[in-house]
Amino acid sequence: MISEAAKQLLIQIVGRENYDDSKAGRLVYSYDATPQFQAIPEAVMAPRNTKEVSEIVKVCAEHRIPIVPRGSGTNLCAGTCPIEGGIVLLFKHMNRILEIDEDNLTATVQPGVITLDLIKSVEEKGLFYPPDPSSMKISTIGGNINENSGGLRGLKYGVTRDYVLGLEAVLANGDIIRTGGKLAKDVAGYDLTRLLVGSEGTLGIITEATLKLVPMPEAKKTMLALYQDLEAAARSVSKIIASKIIPATLEFLDQPTLRVVEDYAQIGLPTDVKAVLLIEQDGTREVVEREMRQIERICKEEQAVSVQLARSEQEADALRTARRSALSALARLRPTTILEDATVPRSEIAKMVTAINEIAEKYRVMICTFGHAGDGNLHPTCPTDARDDEEMERVEAAFAEIFAKAIELGGTITGEHGVGAMKAPYLEWKLGKEGVEVMQAIKRALDPYNIMNPGKVFAKSTRKRVVVTK
């Protein structure tokens, strides 16, 4: 509860125009992109600089008020749903690209910068910021860092974590720390930078980031390989990488996803095949030409029924956009869409997809699967209806079994979406009791009053997702 005294202190910090506790204002920030989670915050605040963030945190620490930092709320793990109330912190005033340093190949940004805006700004200078979550048109860099977002280029280029060189952050006691810097190498103490990346706002609030850039690849080509056999598609993935080629993108869509995406995007995707691989390579012109020819040969050897090279950048872009729209397309089918993030070693993809299909059948639910085949990061997605309790029971049971299978195959419960409130009940499956305990010890050490995005990452007791309404 925010007392009147605390409220006045908070308003003093940011000004009345940046403190909103109206019913309408709070309702807007009561949920994020994750279905089934909603909770009303007590106030929504928009600090204008790091000092204000620090002052807000000090008041919150003193008054034990939960703080939930929020970018655009595109996360899929209920990471920004304020399930214990308190304050939702917005970064709409802290949304500037502070510097693009072409000598050191870095960008320094505030957390509220939109991912795509950063990507476009650096590309104008012939540079490249690879992390490209599907939500990049709306998502913020701050959100990407908190969730350690992945994307379509993860296989070759890695994820957000691999591009964060330094951070400024406000800790739970209001201290402002700076980690790392414009440095390719820095081993001065523990790696706080990477401890904060992916910590989902539970250890500190990111107020500035120094990001690594790389030179823009000279050329890029895009290809679609069509299969009547799931295993053949999976074998192609393995064989491409075994032949020492690491494509920039290596995406998989199954037939149900394909049909829905084509229905939505209308770009002439084949809907009569069992699986599609969307493959991209970038680099120098010669290498891209050569490797795409090799990839084509491998796909054909592995019984691809057709391999089509995009004839133009427009066509390539249409294919990428279609893939990125998979969630939106699937979301049109039924009232609720649950998109998951089970990830396995690349060699286990065929087994995992087969298991997902068997599990869907067993529990009589529809599951469409697409995802980043190259890095084993699959997104089994279930169009369902949260109002139907009986069906939801089956959906829950199916996903629990999918997570268990991913772990059994040496995988994880989440590859890029984060744990949040949604997957907290399953964290122990991946980490064991000891692993969760050591994370909790870190959490307690850094946030003794549990005010930083409470209720995330660590579950109270149940292994079931819970519909939270406050």
Added chain:
Amino acid sequence: MISEAAKQLLIQIVGRENYDDSKAGRLVYSYDATPQFQAIPEAVMAPRNTKEVSEIVKVCAEHRIPIVPRGSGTNLCAGTCPIEGGIVLLFKHMNRILEIDEDNLTATVQPGVITLDLIKSVEEKGLFYPPDPSSMKISTIGGNINENSGGLRGLKYGVTRDYVLGLEAVLANGDIIRTGGKLAKDVAGYDLTRLLVGSEGTLGIITEATLKLVPMPEAKKTMLALYQDLEAAARSVSKIIASKIIPATLEFLDQPTLRVVEDYAQIGLPTDVKAVLLIEQDGTREVVEREMRQIERICKEEQAVSVQLARSEQEADALRTARRSALSALARLRPTTILEDATVPRSEIAKMVTAINEIAEKYRVMICTFGHAGDGNLHPTCPTDARDDEEMERVEAAFAEIFAKAIELGGTITGEHGVGAMKAPYLEWKLGKEGVEVMQAIKRALDPYNIMNPGKVFAKSTRKRVVVTK
């Protein structure tokens, strides 16, 4: 102190042959490659498996006995000097490459594997493990992980941290945890993998690691560019990278280093120039050819007096080996060699080298500088004599000023050597009081009795290096 009761428990775990508390045995492990640090451990133990490590730690936790995990002791920060006594833990029985997985491009290894042995084993399969610390012929993977070792290929390929996908580790309470896996993406909770990497044995003992491999580049070329002007060499570095080329190696040697290295290696290095850049590029044949031509042009534009391409792999290897031998060569000059690790943003290299030379003059000490110019990681090295107190005072003062300058230029006190006991007094300069406090909070949370490599990373009070003798 190890009581007789504790000693008997420890012997029961590993067998008498793996517990050595003889004076000679202890003396051998009383120091590492860092000058000026020596302390006698109470015992040296060699566990045979993870279970034994866990049992040892449980006994040590109960009896408050310090544990110092040690690879080959090649570190340069007194990271494995047992300055608070206790047990030095060796991994000579845990030195196997458990698996090289060509489908998932991973290697799973025990901590005692020699770095070069791993590199050779994966290269036989056409794969590549890029981290290549200069000590790689002797250093172990466990040591590399504990120190987050860098190397000559850091600019293009990153450091050890970037290749650790998963760990098995024993925590301070004896718990065995497993982090990550054969996974390109994994965001299940905090990034314990990277928290452990570079934590110098102060948070846990690494007992197994899953490492990322990449395809072996098809071709490699090596070039030497000679300069009569330090600034010109630094400008070449900036211009190469500004032209969107990221070389695999971009090493710098100043004239004093060059002379000593040539005297040692006798391979015909020029000793009449002020600075040399050793440049390597790898990749496909076409790209390497083209980029090396571009690099050559840039170096010449920036007043290189000569640019020489290695004519054969033997010649290239001789150049690389000469560079790697810089420390050994410099160590021949005087009884004590202090090699440092100040790191700055790439754009600040010329300023930093100039500052180092001015500081050396001011304090009348000899400082030779070489290092990884591409990533701003310099190794100013001082041949001196630890027996000469007056000179050592000046050496201390000079290095303190070098660290201060590095920080002033946006750099760090250590790029790849670690903090250990040696740089602990300077940690606060980089991190601020708040930064050190949050690291100490993590340390206390994970190791409440301070038994895991105590006395490292965090200094008691002084800002001066201390000669420790126990």
